[in-house]
Amino acid sequence: MIEAHQLHKQFEAFTAVHEVSLNVAKGELLALLGPNGAGKTTSIRMISSILPPTSGWARINGHDVVAQPDAVRRSIGMLTEQPGLYERMTSMEYLQFYGRLYGMNKSDIQDKGLALLNRFNMPGTADRRLGDFSKGMKQKVGLIRAMLHNPAVLLLDEPTSAMDPHSAKLVRDAISEMRSDDRAVVLCTHNLPEAERLADRIAIINAGRIVAKGTVAELKQQLLGAPTMELTLDRPLNGQTEAFKELIANGPEIEIETAAANTIRYNTPDPIQTNPQLIRHLSGLGLGVVTLHEITRSLEEVYLSVVSEEKQETPS
Amino acid sequence: MSVAFKESQTTARQSADETPQYGTSLLNLTRHDWRMALIVAEREMRDTTRDWRLVIPILGLTLFFPGLMTIVATQIAQYVGQYGAELIGERAVPLLLLVVGFFPTSFSLVIALEAFVGEKERKSLEPLLATPLTNYQLFTGKLIASVVPPVVASYIGITVYTLGVFLTGNGSSLDFSSFTLVILITTFQAVLMVAAAVVISSQTTSTRAANMLASFIIVPVALLLQFEGYLMAFYSYDALWWMVLFVGMVAAVFVRIGIQQFDREQLLGRQIDFIRFNVLWTLWRDRFLGRDEPNPKGGLKYWYAQTWSQVPQLRLPMILLMSMLVVSAIGGVVLALFNPLPPEILTELRGTQSRENMLAVQTYLADLPLFIFAHNIRAILLLVIFGTLSFGILTALIFMLPWGIIAFVATQFATVGENPLVFVGATILPHAWVELPILLIVTASALRWQAVIISPSGHRTMSEAWTLASAEFFRILFGFGVPFFLLAALLESFLTPAVMLWVYG
Numbered sequence: 001m002i003e004a005h006q007l008h009k010q011f012e013a014f015t016a017v018h019e020v021s022l023n024v025a026k027g028e029l030l031a032l033l034g035p036n037g038a039g040k041t042t043s044i045r046m047i048s049s050i051l052p053p054t055s056g057w058a059r060i061n062g063h064d065v066v067a068q069p070d071a072v073r074r075s076i077g078m079l080t081e082q083p084g085l086y087e088r089m090t091s092m093e094y095l096q097f098y099g100r101l102y103g104m105n106k107s108d109i110q111d112k113g114l115a116l117l118n119r120f121n122m123p124g125t126a127d128r129r130l131g132d133f134s135k136g137m138k139q140k141v142g143l144i145r146a147m148l149h150n151p152a153v154l155l156l157d158e159p160t161s162a163m164d165p166h167s168a169k170l171v172r173d174a175i176s177e178m179r180s181d182d183r184a185v186v187l188c189t190h191n192l193p194e195a196e197r198l199a200d201r202i203a204i205i206n207a208g209r210i211v212a213k214g215t216v217a218e219l220k221q222q223l224l225g226a227p228t229m230e231l232t233l234d235r236p237l238n239g240q241t242e243a244f245k246e247l248i249a250n251g252p253e254i255e256i257e258t259a260a261a262n263t264i265r266y267n268t269p270d271p272i273q274t275n276p277q278l279i280r281h282l283s284g285l286g287l288g289v290v291t292l293h294e295i296t297r298s299l300e301e302v303y304l305s306v307v308s309e310e311k312q313e314t315p316s
Numbered sequence: 317m318s319v320a321f322k323e324s325q326t327t328a329r330q331s332a333d334e335t336p337q338y339g340t341s342l343l344n345l346t347r348h349d350w351r352m353a354l355i356v357a358e359r360e361m362r363d364t365t366r367d368w369r370l371v372i373p374i375l376g377l378t379l380f381f382p383g384l385m386t387i388v389a390t391q392i393a394q395y396v397g398q399y400g401a402e403l404i405g406e407r408a409v410p411l412l413l414l415v416v417g418f419f420p421t422s423f424s425l426v427i428a429l430e431a432f433v434g435e436k437e438r439k440s441l442e443p444l445l446a447t448p449l450t451n452y453q454l455f456t457g458k459l460i461a462s463v464v465p466p467v468v469a470s471y472i473g474i475t476v477y478t479l480g481v482f483l484t485g486n487g488s489s490l491d492f493s494s495f496t497l498v499i500l501i502t503t504f505q506a507v508l509m510v511a512a513a514v515v516i517s518s519q520t521t522s523t524r525a526a527n528m529l530a531s532f533i534i535v536p537v538a539l540l541l542q543f544e545g546y547l548m549a550f551y552s553y554d555a556l557w558w559m560v561l562f563v564g565m566v567a568a569v570f571v572r573i574g575i576q577q578f579d580r581e582q583l584l585g586r587q588i589d590f591i592r593f594n595v596l597w598t599l600w601r602d603r604f605l606g607r608d609e610p611n612p613k614g615g616l617k618y619w620y621a622q623t624w625s626q627v628p629q630l631r632l633p634m635i636l637l638m639s640m641l642v643v644s645a646i647g648g649v650v651l652a653l654f655n656p657l658p659p660e661i662l663t664e665l666r667g668t669q670s671r672e673n674m675l676a677v678q679t680y681l682a683d684l685p686l687f688i689f690a691h692n693i694r695a696i697l698l699l700v701i702f703g704t705l706s707f708g709i710l711t712a713l714i715f716m717l718p719w720g721i722i723a724f725v726a727t728q729f730a731t732v733g734e735n736p737l738v739f740v741g742a743t744i745l746p747h748a749w750v751e752l753p754i755l756l757i758v759t760a761s762a763l764r765w766q767a768v769i770i771s772p773s774g775h776r777t778m779s780e781a782w783t784l785a786s787a788e789f790f791r792i793l794f795g796f797g798v799p800f801f802l803l804a805a806l807l808e809s810f811l812t813p814a815v816m817l818w819v820y821g
Contacts, residue, residue, distance in 0.1 A: 045442075045584070048446050050442070050445050050446055050580055050584065051580065051581050051584070052581070070448045070450060071448075073446060073447060073448045073449075074448045076446065078442075078443065078446040080439070080442045080443055080446075082439040083439075083443070084435075084438060084439035084440035084441070084442060084443050085440065086359070086363060086438075086440060087438075088363055088366045088367070089359075089362075089363070093362075097355065097359045098443075098447065100355050101352065101355055101356075101447040101448065101449060102447065102448065103448075142443070145443065
């Protein structure tokens with residue numbers, strides 16, 4: 001649905017985006033993460049045919065962003081970081097304006113507009129002026145505008161910023177639902193838990209380059225190393241330590257991080273294979289397993305590791 | 317809700333594939349283009365009518381002010397009538413009509429100035445640019461939204477004033493011509509101001525900067541209005557018709573500039589207004605010296621070869637100027653046929669008298685090669701200054717002028733039985749074979765420079781394209797203009813008198 005190949009954007013001497021390649025399939029949600037000024041917005045603007053790329057190409061829903069900008073824009077629903085509403089209009093007038101630009105008829109806009117306002121917990125606000133809305137409500141109207149014409153591709157820049165937790169959850173649920181409608185979604189956000197929860201894949205962009213790309217699990221593996229497991233035994237290892245060490249030397253592929261009393265922390269690249277093997281071996285030694293769980297590593301750790309690494313490599 | 321979403325999904329996706337027909341210029345907009353532009357315009361106009369800061373003054377200038385002007389017109393007529401100066405009272409009526417028509421249109425500036433930059437400041441520009449609107453649709457919509465409310469207000473004001481004038485018994489002072497002229501001037505002036513304001517709005521980063529630049533519209537238009545008022549007061553309707561044509565042309569040029577310079581990247585990307593004199597100077601210098609090519613070579617010969625290679629690119633403006641030369645010459649002939657010179661002057665063109673006059677002229681010419689050269693260079697510089705101010709319009713008009721005069725004089729010679737071809741051959745041709753081609757090349761280069769603002773400039777910004785075109789003009793002027801104008805001046809001083817002597821002596 002979204003194909004971008006070596007997109008490059010140069011503003012005079014400044015390289016905003018350097019050969020970015022992305023693919024987002026139908027039903028997939030890609031979270032684009034990166035620090036401020038990393039090139040997220042410029043990438044989104046190129047993908048949405050607002051800015052022409054200096055080199056490279058991109059196709060949205062099969063349409064070339066340079067040759068068919070109008071078809072591209074009709075395929076896209078875009079929520080910008082600040083919703084940018086016309087504050088003297090009512091929310092329905094606003095939706096009517098945008099819906100008509102996308103070729104929708106008035107009754108369709110009215111029906112869908114009302115349904116979406118209700119969906120986002122804003123019943124009875126169709127005739128209220130946008131200037132009277134709170135920040136979060138404005139953001140929701142911006143999102144409704146982007147969704148109104150059922151675009152094949154949704155580009156969302158910070159969709160839940162300025163929202164209260166309840167509204168943010170409503171919006172996240174809606175985004176999740178929209179992904180399942182065979183729609184490709186790109187989500188730019190600084191809210192890493194949100195990205196982790198919603199995204200099928202993550203792309204981290206820094207200084208105009210994609211520096212990491214993959215599923216959350218792949219990125220964690222790639223950037224933070226093998227997952228860390230914590231094992232609690234029914235009794236201390238005392239007396240069994242030598243046997244345990246021998247077991248590790250000849251048994252499953254694990255690397256002990258810490259071993260204290262009856263708790264062991266270890267890293268393993270393939271827990272699905274390793275953990276059952278380990279439990280079997282421990283049973284053979286007469287040790288009972290009370291708990292075995294993976295130590296949670298957040299996307300934030302991944303993100304910070306990538307961005308701080310990049311910062312060290314490219315001093316500004 | 318999600319079910320309804322899925323049902324309509326196919327239609328929405330299909331419509332993305334059904335590309336409507338789009339216009340490729342403002343002159344061939346399709347029905348779809350107009351529909352989209354009107355959606356934009358409708359929203360803008362609705363917004364305007366909800367802003368009391370605009371509505372109250374427009375209402376005042378539409379209803380109250382014309383009523384007041386009706387009273388003023390009556391008072392002036394009565395006052396000057398006491399002293400037998402009824403004519404002044406009569407002329408005040410159309411003059412005030414002009415003022416009544418102009419005032420509401422001044423508000424068009426307020427609306428137009430924030431057409432783009434206001435959207436940018438409110439952060440509503442990017443969502444708009446992300447819709448399927450093309451540049452033409454968006455620009456046309458903004459233009460309509462900025463022009464229509466003030467012009468409608470102006471027409472209502474004119475109607476109120478006209479009714480008032482007729483009701484107070486001064487209707488006889490308002491003839492059909494003055495009424496039509498005011499309607500046309502008001503409309504074109506509004507389009508001119510709006511188009512210029514939209515250009516400013518699309519090129520600045522804040523409404524504050526746009527408002528500051530608005531002086532460049534208000535001051536010239538205010539001066540123009542005073543001049544039009546003078547012409548209206550003194551019944552110079554012919555001049556006013558020319559004024560309508562001029563204002564209309566300049567308005568069209570500004571509309572063209574607006575759409576040509578409309579650049580989504582610039583609109584979104586530009587954050588701060590600054591002039592980079594050092595960058596522009598470097599660009600100018602390198603282009604003038606020919607250093608901006610991939611492998612520049614030094615030396616005058618190479619510089620001349622580079623400069624000469626620009627000439628074929630001037631083909632289009634040269635064709636345009638040659639066409640204007642022909643039109644001008646035909647105009648000169650027609651004017652001479654319908655307006656023969658008075659008999660006492662025509663006598664001077666006949667036989668012996670003509671020869672004596674020619675010989676007197678040749679003695680002057682022989683002494684003045686530097687004067688002729690300086691005159692030609694001065695003419696070129698004037699052409700550059702006025703042409704730059706009028707985006708090339710006056711360049712073309714100034715170029716036309718001498719050829720029309722020559723044709724006029726040659727035709728007057730014909731009317732007294734002298735051979736006009738001999739006149740042209742003896743007095744013009746000996747130096748014109750050098751002067752005309754070089755004048756054509758230099759003027760074409762000036763025209764190209766001045767028109768760069770209203771023509772595509774590729775990846776360059778407007779200031780960069782303008783700077784580069786000016787460097788190319790000065791290369792042509794110094795490389796070919798100066799030496800060949802000098803040669804032409806020498807020919808005009810020494811060869812032309814000799815030929816005149818030989819032919820007429």
